[in-house]
Amino acid sequence: MELGTFIGQICRYDRQEYFECYGQIEERLHNLEKILGTLEEAQRSMILEQMEHRAGEAPVWVRIHLLSFCMKVSKTPAYTQELLQTVLDADWNEVGEYEKLSDYWQIGTAVFADARLKGERTQEQLAALYRMLFDAFCGALGIKGRNYVPxxxxxxxxxxxxxxxxxxxxxxxxxxxxxxxxxxxxxxxxxxxxxxxxxxxxxxxxxxxxxxxxxxxxxxxxxxxxxxxxxxxxxxxxxxxxxxxxxxxxxxxxxxxxxxxxxxxxxxxxxxxxxxxxxxxxxxxxxxxxxxxxxxxxxxxxxxxxxxxxxxxxxxxxxxxxxxxxxxxxxxxFKPQEHDYTRQELGIWEHGFVLMIVGWRLDSEIADDFLAMLDRIAAQRENVQVVFMGRYESWQSIQTGYERLWKHTRYLGKQEDALAVFACGDLYVNPRRAGGGSSVAEALCQGLPAVTLPEGDVSAAAGEAFRVRDYEEMEREILRYMDDAGYYSRQSARARERAKELLDSxxxxxxxxxxxxxxxxxxxxx
The missing domain is CATH 3.40.50.11190 (Rossmann fold)
Structure with a gap:
């Protein structure tokens, strides 16, 4: 079934029919995402634009579904903002409080997991939606304003x-x-x-x-x-x-x-x-x-x-x-350190310079520009090893686009004793993302300097001493840490001092x- 025919068919469903066929519709969309992943960017964008156009003619619940697909597959903020505006503008009789609250969480979670979905107005739109929902639930409970207990x-x-x-x-x-x-x-x-x-x-x-x-x-x-x-x-x-x-x-x-x-x-x-x-x-x-x-x-x-x-x-x-x-x-x-691992036990190069990349959403947080930067470093330094810890289910895809980097890669998956693993690393490297603050604090505690862009929780936790402007400067900074032992030692001491501040609740x-x-x-x- 062609895309236009498929969308035309689901647009004719009433709400009950749509929910009855929801699993099949999702399966079709998942298959479409796989196909789009094999296409050139221009062709993929054209298909998503066609879907967006057809969504504008659909019932609002279908429109939200299709725009959410466009948002997640395109990884661009334009669809995020259009989706948010659609939810904001939807009549309560068509999209009620519970459904809008679910949409709020789904969009907010997607934006948090993938910074590429966040546009200039995204947070403001999310705030407007949250306030709308707060007022609606206050109204349902008969709460008309602040009335503090004396x-x-x-x-x-x-x-x-x-x-x-x-x-x-x-x-x-x-x-x-x-x-x-x-x-x-x-x-x-x-x-x-x-x-x-x-x-x-x-x-x-x-x-x-x-x-x-x-x-x-x-x-x-x-x-x-x-x-x-x-x-x-x-x-x-x-x-x-x-x-x-x-x-x-x-x-x-x-x-x-x-x-x-x-x-x-x-x-x-x-x-x-x-x-x-x-x-x-x-x-x-x-x-x-x-x-x-x-x-x-x-x-x-x-x-x-x-x-x-x-x-x-x-x-x-x-x-x-x-x-x-x-x-x-x-x-x-932090969860207390319980082990004293050796690099050999973790499968880490004994004499390598180990870059630690840590997170539970690395599949959405690691983009091609970050991998390209790491690939350039791997081409310049034979002794660098890039270690991923947490959840990065698509890590093996590195070998198809970044062969040099792939040879320098180790994936540890979930680790119960993060402090013990960080003790075997050399440098914490942060991709562009919103979260990650807890992991960088653990790394600093073990004396690992950090390298981060000036945005998100890692930047806020690490502080000015460990920020760089962009991935080009990040590449130069990583090489400096590898080549300048004195600089590394000074930054390691600063990392431990910063960690003391981050632990003083x-x-x-x-x-x-x-x-x-x-x-x-x-x-x-x-």
């Missing part, structure tokens, strides 16, 4: 900490959650209640969207009433895996009204449930993508540094006062919270 009635020693997902201690956001709770309880002497709202990548009411991703959820945590971390015990509640559930939201709102915490801390942002509770007591949001403001309608935020010019329209869309964004260096907590987070506590006693900045 300060004299709030329990000054009680803090609710909310997050949209809790997984194991290999999960960086979960480690961030527990670390901040530890500071609140151990050093600030607060009673802490942790609530997993399970709002991460909501699948409830999801509409057609190409290659839907799902969030991790640990059902075994649902029955727990407490969790432990570094010798401290925290009261714990986990929502069922059916969020957003209005009845559950009402119960959480009632819990806030009854227990009256002095404030709540939202770890991660993009949590409408937490933001609704933040209409009853002051809310402080700590984003886990800390190089930009979090998607949150809470009154206060902690940010690693000052808001950038790109953050200002996002805050305006969210309805957040820029004066209520407080600066605090983002800090980390008591100072960075604790002091920032203490300052904010003075401002939020009555919910009004002073």
């Amino acid at each position: 300060v004299e009635e709030r329990d000054g020693n009680l803090v609710f900490v909310m997050t949209s997902q809790v997984l194991g201690q290999n999960h960086a956001p979960t480690k961030t959650l527990l670390d901040r709770c530890l500071v609140l309880k151990k050093y600030l002497r607060k009673k802490v209640v942790i609530i997993n709202t399970a709002m991460q990548i909501s699948g409830k009411g999801a509409g057609p969207f190409y290659d839907l991703c799902e969030a991790g959820y640990l059902p075994e945590l649902y029955s727990l009433d407490h969790i432990e971390f570094q010798g401290e015990v925290f009261e714990f509640h986990q929502c069922a895996n059916d969020m957003p559930n209005l009845d559950t939201m009402v119960q959480l709102v009632q819990m806030i009204r009854e227990r009256k915490p002095c404030y709540l801390l939202d770890i991660g942002g993009s949590d409408i449930c937490a933001d609704i509770c933040g209409m009853l007591v002051p809310e402080i949001t700590v984003g886990t993508v800390f190089s930009a403001v979090a998607m949150s309608c809470g009154e206060y935020q902690l940010l690693d540094g000052k808001p950038g010019t790109g953050d200002l329209p996002v805050l305006e869309r969210l309805g957040v006062d820029v004066e209520k964004i407080a600066a605090a260096r983002f800090t980390f907590v 008591r100072k960075s987070f604790g002091e920032a919270i203490e300052k904010l506590e003075e401002k939020i006693k009555d919910g009004v900045s002073r």
Whole structure:
């Protein structure tokens, strides 16, 4: 069946027919993606433009599905922005609150995983969509504006900490959650209640969207009433895996009204449930993508540094006062090192200069321009070895386009003891991406200098001393590290010093919270 005939056919389906055939439609689109991958760029672009044109004539749920395909396959921001605008403009009767919330998460997750999808207006559009959804859910619950529990009635020693997902201690956001709770309880002497709202990548009411991703959820945590971390015990509640559930939201709102915490801390942002509770007591949001403001309608935020010019329209869309964004260096907590590996045990060259590239989304984060840069280095230095750690399922494709680099490549996959692996490396090298902050902090802790572009979480965590302008300068910097032992030694010392700062949550987070506590006693900045 030709593409035009296929699209024409699915455009004639009513909604029930479309969902009945959804699996077949997805299969056809997956096959089309494989075919497009074999074509030249010009031909691929022409086919996607034809699909985009036909999508404009389709029912809105079909349009969203086809545009999501164009976005993910083209890897260009134009389709991202068109898709977001389509969701924003869609009538509530055609695309309801639950479906728009699912679309918000799917688009946001895709943009986070692949920086090429992010355009100049993408974050602003996401913020507009989030605010639209927040207002809709507030309306459904009858919440018309901030109406804080009076300060004299709030329990000054009680803090609710909310997050949209809790997984194991290999999960960086979960480690961030527990670390901040530890500071609140151990050093600030607060009673802490942790609530997993399970709002991460909501699948409830999801509409057609190409290659839907799902969030991790640990059902075994649902029955727990407490969790432990570094010798401290925290009261714990986990929502069922059916969020957003209005009845559950009402119960959480009632819990806030009854227990009256002095404030709540939202770890991660993009949590409408937490933001609704933040209409009853002051809310402080700590984003886990800390190089930009979090998607949150809470009154206060902690940010690693000052808001950038790109953050200002996002805050305006969210309805957040820029004066209520407080600066605090983002800090980390690591899983303790348990092993002392040798390079031989890991299959790493004994006398090589080892470049470490680490992440859980490397398939979408590593692009051809990054591989080409590494390939040029492999051509110039026989002793360089490029080691990938994490998830990079397409790593073997390197051998077809980058034969020189392929001979210098090692893929370690998932490693439980990252600190032990970093101890066998020489240099942390970062591709263009949004995340990765936790891994660079681990590398710095082991004395590995880093090389990163001036964007994203790795750049924010590593600091100015380890930034380069572009991949051309990155290539020169890597060669300098290989050739100049004195420079390497000085930068290694700076890496360890930076790591000390990145591990001091008591100072960075604790002091920032203490300052904010003075401002939020009555919910009004002073």
